[in-house]
């Protein structure tokens with residue numbers, strides 16, 4: 181067995197093992213935040229490597245950052261290759277003032293080049309075009325070719341789909357927010373993916389955006405989100421036997437009121453392994469307070485063609501084997517807030533939806549906290565998920581808070597909690613706790629350093645989020661084992 185594992189390791193390389201952790205701060209192999217938002221993952225058939233393309237957003241800049249590119253063997257460890265499409269000062273379509281959004285990249289069998297398409301616009305979204313650039317090298321640099329109006333119409337929130345059965349690619353786009361628009365188009369490209377050819381389907385007046393299609397052996401599922409800006413909502417899917425339809429009524433793909441686990445659709449990936457085909461939802465968790473800190477919610481999808489259903493499967497931490505196509509949830513150990521110690525004004529409050537019927541509320545600043553005790557650690561960095569409820573959607577009586585659930589309210593996207601391990605206040609971790617809903621408990625992860633043994637404590641308080649020092653209500657934490665040194669040793 182040991183010899184077999186060694187051989188396996190030698191022939192697959194010794195890449196650092198990594199789990200996929202939705203909603204965490206993802207770092208590349210240089211230690212920088214992975215900045216590739218609302219993009220796509222393209223498999224390079226020649227090398228078997230995955231390339232992640234997306235909007236490059238840095239602190240202080242919102243638009244015009246260009247398109248970044250990263251590569252990975254396992255969809256978890258990312259090497260940065262800088263900008264695939266760099267902004268050009270003074271350019272009418274790709275200057276730093278232009279909108280360069282939702283980039284997608286496909287390989288053209290005809291030109292033997294990589295073709296990149298995106299939503300090209302000016303800063304006020306007045307152009308609504310589709311940009312096109314190309315490169316002989318998947319990681320670029322890409323050369324700008326054109327910005328076009330698709331079949332003469334407007335284009336917003338660009339998506340792309342390639343049918344694995346015939347290799348044909350399609351553009352997906354909304355024709356904008358105007359009353360005459362509000363449709364989503366599915367339009368085929370010519371065989372070289374250099375221009376659009378024919379409208380295949382139009383989803384009329386559903387007023388959706390961020391479209392993506394995932395294909396199974398029998399079906400197509402088109403996922404789209406509602407239009408609520410950077411605030412997440414209930415993503416829906418339509419199903420059909422063929423791209424031209426008939427398409428089903430839309431249905432919701434994640435538990436109601438989780439707002440699709442606080443994410444927006446944008447891309448989906450089909451991983452055809454030697455043992456299993458796994459379908460991944462590649463969602464964005466936008467942070468309008470600091471766009472550059474937006475996160476990624478990548479989750480497996482449970483698709484049942486017989487029942488004609490698709491739903492996202494939440495996992496705090498999972499281990500995906502891109503070769504076999506299998507994935508497994510990593511198992512952690514729970515510590516309930518019911519059994520924790522509270523200080524100051526933090527209280528254990530009845531909550532019939534919480535673990536053990538109790539949730540800790542009133543967490544505030546550094547003097548009203550909750551401390552989990554007797555936590556077993558490994559002595560190595562490990563993931564800890566915090567299960568919380570944030571009811572800011574109710575709005576606060578004493579301040580201009582509130583949200584879509586309150587007419588005229590303004591949305592607080594997240595609270596920020598402080599997390600301190602073993603009383604070490606020199607090292608305060610910041611935990612972003614996105615809005616959930618009344619009675620909805622979601623989780624969000626942090627990588628923490630716990631000491632080896634069972635004597636660790638984790639203390640959670642509240643930090644300033646721009647409005648207040650309130651921390652979200654806590655249900656429990658789940659401590660995960662450290663990541664294995666190498667992939668393939670489970």
Ligand SMILES: *[C@@H]1O[C@H](CO)[C@@H](O)[C@H](O)[C@H]1NC(C)=O
Pocket residue numbers: 302303304305306307
């Ligand atoms: C964007 O384009 C539209 C349509 O041409 C135009 O009306 C608008 O002024 C432009 N915005 C900027 C900032 O140039």
Ligand SMILES: *[C@@H]1O[C@H](CO)[C@@H](O)[C@H](O)[C@H]1NC(C)=O
Pocket residue numbers: 261317318319320321
């Ligand atoms: C393609 O990109 C890779 C990685 O960015 C680089 O090492 C290589 O030199 C590039 N090749 C060409 C032909 O530009």
Ligand SMILES: *[C@@H]1O[C@H](CO)[C@@H](O)[C@H](O)[C@H]1NC(C)=O
Pocket residue numbers: 332333334355360361363
């Ligand atoms: C785009 O399509 C809509 C719906 O068919 C139509 O009303 C509108 O005039 C079109 N816009 C352009 C610029 O062609």
Ligand SMILES: *[C@@H]1O[C@H](CO)[C@@H](O)[C@H](O)[C@H]1NC(C)=O
Pocket residue numbers: 290371372
């Ligand atoms: C692509 O289409 C052109 C014209 O429509 C045709 O001449 C060519 O043979 C096609 N190439 C492939 C690889 O299908």
Ligand SMILES: *[C@@H]1O[C@H](CO)[C@@H](O)[C@H](O)[C@H]1NC(C)=O
Pocket residue numbers: 545546547605649
């Ligand atoms: C506790 O928070 C207050 C602000 O509410 C701050 O002034 C003080 O420095 C903090 N104390 C510690 C020990 O962090």
